[in-house]
Amino acid sequence: MNYSNARKPYWLQIALSFVLWSFAIWCLAFVAFASSYACPAKLTASLFKNDSCVDAWQQELMARVGCDVTWLEYIPVRRKLELLKNGKLDFAFGLTRTKEREKFGNFTNDIISHYYSIVAHKESKALNITSWCDDVMKDSDVILPLGSFINEDVDALSKNSTCVKSVIYAPLSSYQAAAMLKKKRADFTFISNVMWNRKIVESPEMLEGLVFLDQKLWLDKVALLVSKKHPPAFIDAINEQATLLLEESETLCGFSKIESDKSIVTNEPNQENKPKY
Known part of the structure; x- marks a missing residue:
């Protein structure tokens, strides 16, 4: 009994040390994980032509993500895709998901339709x-x-x-x-x-x-296409803020919102209204 009582503080110290070390490691892991969500520096994207509503929305979205973006004037879609491939644009909003585009970029969740x-x-x-x-x-x-x-x-x-x-x-x-x-x-x-x-x-x-x-x-569902040079955590941050921003209004500049934030099927024909096309 005396032996057991004498050893109790020693085991208590070991247990306490284990708890403290575990907490420290968890904190470091949390900091590393959280830091991966930091917005990449020097982002570049382009504005829409004659669509100040969509431009205001995408600018507000990236501001909420915490990004400092250099906004270029309108760039035609074909040229925009080339710049994304070459890493000269970081993301582009309003693009339809296709297998070809997924070769050089990662899409966010579908946002509007x-x-x-x-x-x-x-x-x-x-x-x-x-x-x-x-x-x-x-x-x-x-x-x-x-x-x-x-x-x-x-x-x-x-x-x-x-x-x-x-x-x-x-x-x-x-x-x-x-x-x-x-x-x-x-x-x-x-x-x-x-x-x-x-x-x-x-x-x-x-x-x-x-x-x-x-x-x-x-039916066309569109999203942001993000350059592959950016980590998945960046896309996760965009998805999170886009969901919150969409909740604040019934539509986005006249476009219908995607009800499910995991919807990835695009360009599905409307079978009820679609003639034999």
Whole structure:
């Protein structure tokens, strides 16, 4: 009994030392883990063209993440992707998830969604298209925004245009495609419902003479594409702050919010409203 009582303080010291060392190691691990969420220095990204609402949102998002970003003027999608590949841009907002893009960047969770439909000038034969690759479509000219991705079927038109008479490219955006369509340089193009609705309010003259076939052909979910040079912790921080920021409003600049923060399926056709395209 005396021996046991005499050894008790020694074992107590060992136990206390073990607890203190464990706590110290845990603290170091926590600090290392927390520091991995520090925003990378000297980030560079580009603004959207004629979309101050989306620009304000992405600037607020990165401010909440704690990032100091140099914002360049608008860069067309194709050039933006090249800069991401080369590491000269750190991230880009508003891009659709594709296997090709995932080769050189990592996507955040999907953030917003919108859908695409056909737009044609009011005298266009394309208004009579009833199914994908039907005789009317095969005899029609289409305008595609250069570098943009809408859907695998649409993307295939640029590689093998057997389903259209010819493909004409709009170098900058869907807005430019609409302008070219007004001049009857082609029969139809594809435009987002959000872009259409916004321009109807802001610049109705831009869409005068055009018809939006509200068929909800493809649901498009978009996110941020982040350069692979950044660690996963950076994307986690963006996802966390994006979720919190989205909770503060019903929509994001007219786009629908993604309800599930883990949604990764994009460009799914709306089967209920989608004709046989």
